[in-house]
Amino acid sequence: MADGSVDLTNWRSVNRANWDERVAVHLKTSSYDLQPLRSGRGELHAIEEDELGSVDGLRVLHLQCHFGVDTLTLAQRGAQVVGIDFSGPAIEMARSLAAELGLSARARFIECDLYHTPDVLPEPASFDLVYVTWGAINWLPDIEGWAQVVAGFLKPGGKLYLAEGHPTALVFDDAFAMPDNMPGLYAPYFHKEALVIDDPRDYADENAVLKNSLTYEWIHPLGKIITSLLEAGLSLDWLHEHDSVTWQMFDKLVEDDQGMFRWPDKAWLPLSFSLKATRVMASDMSGGCQVKP
Numbered sequence: 001m002a003d004g005s006v007d008l009t010n011w012r013s014v015n016r017a018n019w020d021e022r023v024a025v026h027l028k029t030s031s032y033d034l035q036p037l038r039s040g041r042g043e044l045h046a047i048e049e050d051e052l053g054s055v056d057g058l059r060v061l062h063l064q065c066h067f068g069v070d071t072l073t074l075a076q077r078g079a080q081v082v083g084i085d086f087s088g089p090a091i092e093m094a095r096s097l098a099a100e101l102g103l104s105a106r107a108r109f110i111e112c113d114l115y116h117t118p119d120v121l122p123e124p125a126s127f128d129l130v131y132v133t134w135g136a137i138n139w140l141p142d143i144e145g146w147a148q149v150v151a152g153f154l155k156p157g158g159k160l161y162l163a164e165g166h167p168t169a170l171v172f173d174d175a176f177a178m179p180d181n182m183p184g185l186y187a188p189y190f191h192k193e194a195l196v197i198d199d200p201r202d203y204a205d206e207n208a209v210l211k212n213s214l215t216y217e218w219i220h221p222l223g224k225i226i227t228s229l230l231e232a233g234l235s236l237d238w239l240h241e242h243d244s245v246t247w248q249m250f251d252k253l254v255e256d257d258q259g260m261f262r263w264p265d266k267a268w269l270p271l272s273f274s275l276k277a278t279r280v281m282a283s284d285m286s287g288g289c290q291v292k293p
């Protein structure tokens, strides 16, 4: 735009077209291996397996669930789950997998935009756990609005589990490589505008060439993510920074025997982070932590 700002008129439809196309691509990759799920023993990544704890008997809301692999894994572990995603083909595949696995009674899937979820799923304060992982919040323009959505669905005492790429790593990219081939800086950490990216590659399939290659993405600084959650009425249980991540974020990373990607020698930068936060009981909320009206 003439004033240097990014035209966001079509961010949602542009991103949705990109994600709709990725569904068929991901169904063919080993990164989304459905075999464990089909054998009744779906697997999460090593970080969630270590940190999440039992979900047996919990009502779980999985935001940006893609085609439901993690959602259905949680259902196999005894959770009653609702998965939401704005991609029609992803939700169609998730429903078909749920039917195939005999999980339709425990797993419901809804096609909707993240910010419209409270309208489409009018079940406020009714979930024990909101689950958000790996490449979700970078697709959202408004992190404060996201935190309000999360808080609105949690029962008092309910938990958010979030595992994501670390924003300090997300500002580096191999395309801006340094002379020593380390990834170089491509966006400032405090970049507020959308990053408009035209990249036909897919993180799960090195041979993929996406036709819908344009995306709008956002970098949310760690402090802003946490402050948004506190302001929405959650308290922080813990925050972990990790030297591994679930995808080949940089060419230099090597895959370990748990399928996590990490630095070959020195752990230069944190590659991911995870946190657990609790929806504060109404009576515990001090003035600074009230949900905004």
Ligand SMILES: C[S@@+](CC[C@H](N)C(=O)[O-])C[C@H]1O[C@@H](n2cnc3c(N)ncnc32)[C@H](O)[C@@H]1O
Binding pocket: 015, 019, 020, 064, 065, 066, 067, 068, 069, 070, 071, 084, 085, 086, 087, 090, 112, 113, 114, 115, 132, 133, 134, 135, 136, 139, 140
């Ligand atoms: C990298 S995937 C998340 C992967 C997920 N952790 C899983 O369980 O496979 C990102 C997902 O976010 C969804 N998404 C992106 N923007 C969205 C939005 N505004 N509302 C709802 N879903 C969105 C995409 O369709 C995609 O399925």
